[in-house]
Amino acid sequence: MIIGVPKEIKTNENRVALTPAGVKEFVKRGHTVYMQATAGEGSGFTDEEYQQAGASVLPTIEDVYEIAEMIMKVKEPIEPEYKLIKKDQLVFTYFHFASYEPLTKAMIDSQSVCLAYETVEKPDRSLPLLVPMSEVAGRMSVQQGAKYLEKTMKGRGILLGGVAGVAPAKVLILGGGVVGTEAAKMAAGLGADVTILDVNLARMRYLEDIMPANVNTIMSNEYNIRSLIQQADLIVGAVLIPGAKAPHLITRDMLKEMRPGTVLVDVAVDQGGCIETCKPTTHENPTFIIDDVVHYCVANMPGAVPYTSTLALTNATLPYALQLAEKGWKKACRENEELKKGLNIIQGKVVYQAVAEAFDLEYTSLEEVL
Numbered sequence: 130m131i132i133g134v135p136k137e138i139k140t141n142e143n144r145v146a147l148t149p150a151g152v153k154e155f156v157k158r159g160h161t162v163y164m165q166a167t168a169g170e171g172s173g174f175t176d177e178e179y180q181q182a183g184a185s186v187l188p189t190i191e192d193v194y195e196i197a198e199m200i201m202k203v204k205e206p207i208e209p210e211y212k213l214i215k216k217d218q219l220v221f222t223y224f225h226f227a228s229y230e231p232l233t234k235a236m237i238d239s240q241s242v243c244l245a246y247e248t249v250e251k252p253d254r255s256l257p258l259l260v261p262m263s264e265v266a267g268r269m270s271v272q273q274g275a276k277y278l279e280k281t282m283k284g285r286g287i288l289l290g291g292v293a294g295v296a297p298a299k300v301l302i303l304g305g306g307v308v309g310t311e312a313a314k315m316a317a318g319l320g321a322d323v324t325i326l327d328v329n330l331a332r333m334r335y336l337e338d339i340m341p342a343n344v345n346t347i348m349s350n351e352y353n354i355r356s357l358i359q360q361a362d363l364i365v366g367a368v369l370i371p372g373a374k375a376p377h378l379i380t381r382d383m384l385k386e387m388r389p390g391t392v393l394v395d396v397a398v399d400q401g402g403c404i405e406t407c408k409p410t411t412h413e414n415p416t417f418i419i420d421d422v423v424h425y426c427v428a429n430m431p432g433a434v435p436y437t438s439t440l441a442l443t444n445a446t447l448p449y450a451l452q453l454a455e456k457g458w459k460k461a462c463r464e465n466e467e468l469k470k471g472l473n474i475i476q477g478k479v480v481y482q483a484v485a486e487a488f489d490l491e492y493t494s495l496e497e498v499l
């Protein structure tokens with residue numbers, strides 16, 4: 130198969146979908162890899178390293194899209210990329226369709242095959258291609274939260290861990306999955322008073338067992354959320370209903386019940402956000418303020434630490450990508466239930482129920498297409 134890896138064009142997105150080690154694995158199996166020039170630069174990989182591993186380097190993004198049967202990317206395609214995607218081309222990347230209708234419509238129109246990292250799913254319902262980036266974003270959410278709690282950053286001016294004789298900050302985490310767990314570990318390690326809200330009792334039992342004493346779990350419902358936000362210093366949004374738009378657990382009117390300088394880090398922003406007032410922001414301009422509450426809503430948080438994130442992401446994606454290259458998307462998805470769940474749009478048909486529901490589009494069952 131011919132694999133193409135374009136350079137990411139989202140602002141401050143420095144990850145790349147393939148490392149030189151990954152190129153070598155494709156080439157060893159007889160596939161051809163085209164890298165866009167400088168695609169790996171932000172993650173510390175030079176064009177020469179890719180060439181030594183067996184890739185060819187093409188000068189422009191147009192060249193890469195033109196030649197490739199499978200495009201491997203990191204972030205969802207953005208507007209200038211829509212027109213580059215070709216009929217029948219396989220695009221393997223994050224899409225987060227349910228949060229953005231124009232992208233969904235553009236990919237339907239492109240007649241391409243869209244296999245979304247974030248909905249590839251294991252039998253235990255875990256999401257192997259989302260997990261590594263959720264680990265990064267969860268850990269980063271507390272780093273960023275601590276920074277924006279500083280007075281000069283418009284936060285309350287509270288130190289997460291407090292000091293002797295002074296109480297630590299209160300950190301509230303909505304959703305105790307991968308992002309929530311990693312955020313809790315970091316916040317707890319810094320000495321904060323941490324509460325995780327979830328709706329899954331089995332998950333909360335597990336968290337109670339493994340977390341240190343300064344982390345507690347509470348059932349997620351409107352009553353508890355309204356009460357806890359009044360005392361919270363940092364709130365991390367980390368809920369997910371796979372493939373679907375995130376539920377708004379914190380609504381506009383609730384901001385008035387928070388203290389001035391409270392910081393909200395809505396990691397779930399890539400699925401539309403679980404805080405109603407969150408709108409996607411960028412690393413260049415990560416925050417905005419509503420009702421004296423600081424909102425941090427960067428939709429590609431791992432992009433800021435590409436040395437870690439590119440390796441973590443490609444460790445997880447490569448085995449799946451190799452199967453796609455070996456067998457073609459149809460056979461690979463027929464034979465691998467995990468990959469099959471990643472199919473969202475196939476040649477104009479929406480085959481992922483939650484995406485069809487998000488925009489009232491016709492849903493086609495996978496069985497009809499595969």
Ligand SMILES: NC(=O)C1=CN([C@@H]2O[C@H](COP(=O)(O)OP(=O)(O)OC[C@H]3O[C@@H](n4cnc5c(N)ncnc54)[C@H](O)[C@@H]3O)[C@@H](O)[C@H]2O)C=CC1
Pocket residue numbers: 247259260262263264266303304305306307308309326327328329332349367368369370376378395396397398399400427428429430431
């Ligand atoms: N902004 C960014 O750069 C990044 C964003 N993400 C996003 O973070 C979000 C969370 O991802 P993961 O932690 O991997 O998901 P996950 O599936 O591991 O965890 C989600 C948790 O939310 C819980 N939940 C569902 N409904 C809830 C409710 N009403 N109240 C409280 N909890 C509820 C679930 O029970 C589950 O434990 C996703 O939208 C993901 O795409 C992930 C990586 C990077």
Ligand SMILES: CC(=O)C(=O)O
Pocket residue numbers: 204223259262263399428429430431432
């Ligand atoms: C998951 C995601 O959206 C990211 O890593 O940017």
Ligand SMILES: [Mg+2]
Pocket residue numbers: 337340341342343344345346
């Ligand atoms: Mg406890």
